[in-house]
Ligand SMILES: [Zn+2]
């Protein structure tokens with residue numbers, strides 16, 4: 001973690017004193033000491049498990065509040081969890097734009113689309129080219145003047161998000177606006193101390209076991225969601241772009257991410273490791289895909305996790321274009 005002035009300003013005085021004490025202790029160590037943590041608040045148990053650091057969440061505004069509550073995990077462990085209550089409105093970046101207005105609009109007037117592992121700017125030219133891009137002449141999302149058909153009411157955004165969308169919404173760029181979700185509150189439970197399982201948990205795998213579909217939570221309280229159902233969206237001849245932060249809105253889930261594009265709060269690691277971007281629902285840390293020199297770890301497990309001495313077990317998200325983050329949970333989740 002890079003200790004910035006902003007970071008210091010967010011800390012209560014007793015923690016600043018503690019931090020200075022820790023820095024003094026470490027500065028007395030020999031230079032080849034490898035036990036230095038990149039996170040001075042982390043609590044490491046004997047087996048290398050690192051507790052969730054609730055101070056990393058952006059609780060300064062009203063968007064995210066965190067309390068400690070008793071909870072039961074999916075493996076039966078009785079423990080304490082952080083209960084994270086959030087409006088899902090990011091305090092660290094703007095939402096949108098999603099749909100451009102005309103086929104001459106540039107990339108800054110629209111969001112992004114994910115296809116075949118690639119991230120595409122949804123600018124006017126992308127909309128104009130959709131029939132060619134998808135090899136299907138049904139696509140024509142603009143009128144003869146070049147104005148793009150964009151949903152412009154809450155009702156339209158709700159109707160167009162229905163998988164059985166009517167033909168009247170064909171060739172609409174779908175966007176739900178922040179003003180439609182001002183009353184929404186989301187609550188998440190994350191075990192404070194992660195519990196590694198002998199076999200991983202599939203997301204939403206078995207409805208009877210209540211396993212989550214949400215992958216994790218960014219420090220701003222926005223969820224890393226399951227993959228967007230892009231086949232259903234395109235099958236209805238609609239497009240529901242993500243903004244440049246990889247997020248968009250639906251009326252039930254609020255604002256949520258489908259891609260990690262480096263816009264939400266990142267906690268830089270001082271050893272060149274990829275930045276931390278949030279926590280998975282099992283309490284293990286989630287990090288960006290690539291390290292400082294652009295390499296992805298080569299030893300990731302099926303869930304996209306691995307361990308090191310500094311961070312313990314943690315995940316690295318998949319590439320933004322993949323419409324996914326991590327593949328499963330290696331730890332127990334809160335029921
Ligand atoms: Zn979505």
Ligand SMILES: [Zn+2]
Pocket residue numbers: 273287297306308314315316
């Ligand atoms: Zn790593």
